[in-house]
Amino acid sequence: MLESVPTATGRTIPLEAHGARAEIGTVAAVLRSLTVAGVAVTEPVSADAPPPLGCGIVLVPWANRVRDARWTLDGVEQRLDITEPARANAIHGLLRNTEYTVLDRSEEAVTLGALIPPQHGWPFLLDTRVRYELRPDGLTVTHGVVNHGDRRAPWAVGAHPYLRVGDTPIEDLVLTAHAGTWFEADERKNPVGEHPVDGTGNDLRAGVRVGDLDLDTAFGDVVPREGVAARLTAPDGATVDLIQDDRWGHLQVFTPRNFPRPDGVGLAVAIEPMSAPPDALNSGRGLHWLSPGESTERTWGIRYTPAR
Incomplete structure (x- = not known):
């Protein structure tokens, strides 16, 4: 049942079925934890503080950044609120601090909803x-949207899970990502070019040890193999997969060394599904333009496979 006392991540919704367990917070629809057969496959988020470094939150109606918090709609400049003051950008959409409403709930699933009303720089x-x-091997996440306005509206979506494989040290995991391009960024983390990964340190297709990576990088041309867009592999062969279909097309890999845990800060790895690249409101790439009354969905997931 829903907790009666709200916390920094909203009210906690526990899910448990098929040997898997998750906790969802209603603020930012945050994925607070996920375990499969008792094995942690995401970094846990405390209920008592905002999710660190965006851990587990939903990113909508855009993922990543909007340069200068400005974009142009039908020849008219739109000015969003600056939500990344250090870099003067708008980051991770408009629902990062919003309480979602529980629309449907069972032991194994929950559906949360939130309205994005017209506001600064967003007339939709x-x-x-x-x-x-929950599934026996992990979690399926489905994002949906309906345009209730009277004009076409752009939409993109992402999520910000930090993945792990149980207690295996993060630096010892091998990350494989099936991406053909990477986005070069300026000092404010805004894209300035897209390049093939071939022959670069950003080619993750053959697998790279996470401890050897230092990334806050968007990737494009993501073509999943049998549904797997990215994979973490432990030394014993256990894996955690990020599942996407071809409609996503992009992901972000972030390997901060300052991820906070109860025993101190350390390395973590976020592997973030994105339906559009950074600064999509300006480039137009990957945006889904919804006509009035139109709806659409995107689905991704996390899958754990134990060592054989």
Whole structure:
């Protein structure tokens, strides 16, 4: 049942079925934890503080950044609120601090919804939802949206899970990502070019040890193999997969060394599904333009496979 006392991550919704367990917070529809057969496959988020470094939150109606918090719609400049003051950008959409409403709930699944009303730099009315559903090997996440406004509206979506494989040290995991391009960024983390990964340190297709990576990098041309966009592999062969279909097309890999845990800060790895690249409101790439009354969905997931 829903906790009666709200916390920094909203009210906690526990899910448990098929040997898997998750906790969802209603603020930012945050994925607070996920375990499969008792094995932690995401970094846990405390209920008592905002998710560190965006851990587990939903990113909508855009993922990543909007340069200078400005974009142009039908020849008219739109000015969003600056939500990344250090870099003067708008970051990770408009629902990062919003309380979602529980629309549907069972032991194994929950659907949360939140309205994105017209506001600074955003003259649209979108109704969004996200559904978390446990599976025996992990979790399926479905994002949906309906345009309730009277004009076409752009939409993109992402999520910010930090993945792990149980207690295996993060630096010893091998990351494989099936991406063909990477986005060069300036000092404010805004894209300035897209390049093939071939022959570069950003080619993760054959697998690279996470301890050897220092990334806050967007990738494009993501073509999943049998649904797997990216994989973490432990030395014993256990894996955690990021599942995407071809409609996503992009992901972000972030390997901060300052991720906070109860025993101190350390290395973590975020592997973030994105339906559009950074600064998509300006480039137009990957945006889904919704006509009035139109709806659409995107689905991704996390899958754990134990060592054989």
